[in-house]
Amino acid sequence: MTKVGRNNLCPCGSGKKYKRCCMAQDEATAREARASAASAAVSPLSAHLCEDCNHDLDDAANAVFALIEAKQFDEAERGAHDVLARFPNVHDGYECLGRLHQAKGDHRQAIECYRKVIAFAVEEPQYYDPEFVDHFQALIAHIETQASSG
DSSP: OOOOOOOOOTTSSSSSBBBGGTTTHHHHHHHHHHHHHHHHTTTGGGGOOOOOHHHHHHHHHHHHHHHTTTTTHHHHHHHHHHHHHHHSSSSSSHHHHHHHHHHHHHHHHHHHHHHHHHHHHHHHHGOOOHHHHHHHHHHHHHHHHOOOOO
16 A cells, blocks of 8 residues: 555545545554554463563563673573573573573573473464574574584
8 A cells, every 4th residue: 555645635535635534543543453463472472371470471581681681691590590480381481591591602501492492382383473483493503503613
């Protein structure tokens, strides 16, 4: 669909400018579509968690990722193990540990964690997009290449 300029005539044929006719409704429809797509993209396996648990999981995992980014590895490791303990039925704890080990250069441990992430997706494929497994397999291949060349 061609983008209509706000000052152009509305494509509905009313003779009004688009901004004074259908623009608000079109923008609302686009917002709803984006919101629907965003809710469908929620962490795959966490679909079976309640909304509060999903938020807690996201907050905890994001905190671990921030600690890894800040190179606070000891705190990140404690946080990752906390995610694993609090949410043992989702992949996120292993993803946190995998990212931590990868950041520390421990390729073997990172790969082991990422394989556990893949195992969650294989065991419960209804919660995952096909690209999810592909992403982690590519990540493992990349790490293996790094490990063999370094």
